[in-house]
Amino acid sequence: MLLTALALCTFLAQEPSKPAPATGVWRAWLDSPGGELPFELELRSTDGKWQAAFSNGPEIQGVPLTKLEGNVLTLRFGHYDATITANVTAEGKRLDGEWRKLRGPSEWTVLPFHATHGVAPRFADGPAGDPAAFAGRWSARFEADPAPAVALLDPREGGVIYGTFLTSTGDYRYLAGTHTDKRLRLSCFDGAHAFLFDAQLGEEGGLAGDFWSGDRVHDKWRARKQADAKLVDPQSVLRPKPGARFDQLSAIGMDGRLYSLAEPPFAGKLRIVSLFGSWCPNCHDEADFLVELDKKYRARGVMILGLAFEVTGDVERDLNQVRGFAARHSIEYPLLLAGKADKGAAARFFPLFDRIEAFxxxxxxxxxxxxxxxxxxxxxPATGAEHTELRERFEKLIETLLATNSPGAAETWGALQKVSWLHFGASGGLGLSFLADAKGNPLVHERVYGIVEDQPDVEDGDEFTLQQERVVPIAVSNLGLSYGARAFQFDRAAQVLVNPWDCGDRLAPNEMSCAPLLDPGQFRTATGFPKALRHDTTLVRREAAAALALDARAEIRALAPQLLPLLGDSAPEVRAQACWSVGELGLASARAPLLENLAHTSPAVRREALRALARLFPSDAEIAAAIAKLRDDVDPVVRKAAGGKSGALAERTEPAAIPFENR
Incomplete structure (x- = not known):
């Protein structure tokens, strides 16, 4: 029976005077634009509590919420934001209503729903055809999609046939139907998908027919038998962009707060990042596998992370959907809300590759x-051998990447503890020293300095005064540290700590300059800076741009125009630093390239360009209008910097300070 071993949430006994639906198997269908889209439904009632399940071929799916109120039966697929509501009629032997699924902020897919009690064929098409005519692997093409597809068809007894289609964006999961001498029909309904295929077998053995999805998609397709039919290798579809970095991105956590993806909770020796949606059945299939990988590899330093792209744009509602996704699959790895369910928007949010083709x-x-x-x-799993191959290739890739040596959190923590880290600017300074408590837990001693005249307790220079200090717990990873609303990336090569949300917020070891990488005699002179700004090494150019802006010597600040070429640098991290630096130096001649950088693919570049423009041209109407457009940017930090809303529902909380006598 379909409901064996299903653990389902069910509610509400029916009123005695109303007809209750008959228990057992039902033939259900949706009135799709292509005709009846059938599937099998089973209902069961125990002590007035109702359970429901659907079947598509070998797959049986329980309905998370089934309830009967009066003569209205509701089947709720919360993880897909979809519902079937039906009236019980004909003495409990018929159901009539509709299926509704949210597909956009205020858009719904809606199809009429019906069901009749009793076992019946999925399609009543007549005598079965020759199974051999349909069995096997087929090379398929859909008219609306230039990419090749593969059909897998598996005839069973009595004219029943199971199958699926593999495409470049994923598979069509479990399809079931019937075949006659010349006709093939397949369907699938799982709460999210509503697929219907109808095709004729030609004289030369090819298939040609129609495909319908939901209430609005219709396409033509053709297929021919081909034992070696295959897709383009999914590992070769996307191309990485030079210089793009994951740690430039930010997203909203399940607590509604904004996080940089450079922070310790999202670090690891190897990271596997899934761009997914709770509305996407293939993403649900992948989540089960990622949960397995998380249990197997987390102890070896693998961090799995999910970035959700949801349908409404309503942060609170979308977060609830993602939380439901996590609960359904018992996910323990971090999930964050990244944006809306649009491939173009996902590619703009995640600029590490040339495009995003699939969820x-x-x-x-x-x-x-x-x-x-x-x-x-x-x-x-519906693809059989392809699914097995995918699992094997994922694990082989993980093992290969884990074999690469890379510094861990312990190495970073050791480097941080060796020195104090300082930054002093025009308006104040910050000092960090790292220590551990009696149990070895990492702490930071934070000191905030300001310029306050005539104060007796002056430290680190006559113009700076210690204004406040505290000792608080911190999180440390191989990439850096965070505490409260603050985060710093540790650039091991440059020996600096940099705020991932602000290129100008950087600290260096106290006995060194703001850019320890640059040799003072070679690069930090009036003749050396131009060489550093044109250096072949990305890191040298970036550090030179930062150091020039932070240098108080008049002869060095006079070199500011030489930063202009870096506003077009091929490395996003150099561009972002140069944008900050020209703003810090008040370089008005940077107006045009800064405006161009508002459209850059890197969120760090857009963020620093708009901040520099706002600082340099506070009364410029054209600048204000250009910045205002970024209030709808895909990146939450850029939106906030432009005067819009980040989307966060709550502010980050500060950790409780440890009393100095106990530090």
């Missing part, structure tokens, strides 16, 4: 946040 897209990043591989789409 899910699975990205493999090294310890530094650089892309090492990506997998477009997902071949789920």
């Amino acid at each position: 899910p897209t699975t990205v493999f990043l090294d310890a530094e946040g650089l892309p090492r591989s990506a997998w477009s789409g997902y071949s789920g």
Whole structure:
């Protein structure tokens, strides 16, 4: 029976005077634009509590919420934001109503729903045809999609046939139907998908027919038998963009707060990032596998992370959907809300690759946040051998990447503790020293300095006064640290701590300059800075741009125009730093390239360009209008910097300070 071993939430006994639906198997269907879209439904009642399940071929899916109120039966698929509501008629032997699924902020897919009690064929098409005419692997093409597809068809006894289609964006999951001498019909309904295929077998053995999805998609398709039919390798579809970094991105956590993806909770020796949606059945299939990988590899330093792209744009509602997704699959790895369910918007949010073709897209990043591989789409359990191959290739790739040596959190913590870290600017300064409590837990001693005249307790220079200090717990990873609303990336090569949300917020070891990488005699002179700004090494150019803006010497600040070429640098991190620097130096001649950088693919570049423009041209109407457009940017930090809303529902809380006598 379909409901064996299903654990379902059910409610509400029916009123005695109303007809209750008959228990057992029902033939159900949706009135799709292509005709009846059938599937099998089973209902069961125990002590007035109702349970329901659907079947598509070998797959049986329980309905998370089934309830009967009066003569109205409701089947709720909360994880897909979809519902069937039906009236019980004909003495409990018929159901009539509708299926509704949210597909946009205020858009719904709606189809009439019906069901009659009793076992009946999925399609009543007449005598079965020759199974051999349909069985096997087919090369398929859909008119609306230039990419090749593969059909897998598996005839069973009595004219029943199971199958699926593999496409470049994922598979069509479990299809079931019938075949006659010349006709093939397949369907699937799982709460989210409503698929209907109808095709004729031609004289030369090819298939040609129609495909309908939901209430508005119709396409033509053709297929021919081909034993070696296959898709383009999903690991070769996407191309990484030079210089793009994962740690430039930000998203909203399940607590409604904004996080940088450079922070310790999202770090690892290897990171597997899934771009997914709770509305996407293939993403649900992938989540089950990612949960397995998380249990197997977390202890070895693999961090799995999900970035959700949801349908409404309503942060609170979308977060609830993602929380439901996590609960359904018992997910323990971090999930964050990244944006709306649109491939173009996802590509703009996640600029590490040339495009995003599918949900899910699975990205493999090294310890530094650089892309090492990506997998477009997902071949789920319905694809059989393809799913087995995918699992094997994922694990082989993980093992290969784990074999690469990279510094861990312990190495970063050791480097941080060796020195104090300081930054002093025109309006004040910040000092950080790192220590551990009696149990070895990491702490930071934070000191905030200001310029306050005539104060006796002056430290680190006559113009700076210690204004406040505290000791608080911190989180540390191989990439950096965070505490409360503050986060810093540790750039091991440059020996600096940099705020991932602000290029100008950087600290260096106290005995060194603001850019320890630059040799003072070679680069930090009036003749050396121009060489550093044109250096072949990305890191040298970035550090030179930062150091020039922070240098108080008049002869060095006079070199500011030489930053202009860096506003067009090929490396996003250099561009972002140069944008901040020209704003810090008041370089009005940077107006045109800064405006161009408002459209850059890197959120760090857009963020620093708009801040520089706002600082340099506070009364310029054209600048104000250009910045205002970024209030709808895909990146939450850019939106906030432009005067819009980040989307966060709550502010980050500060950790409780540890009393100095107990530090």
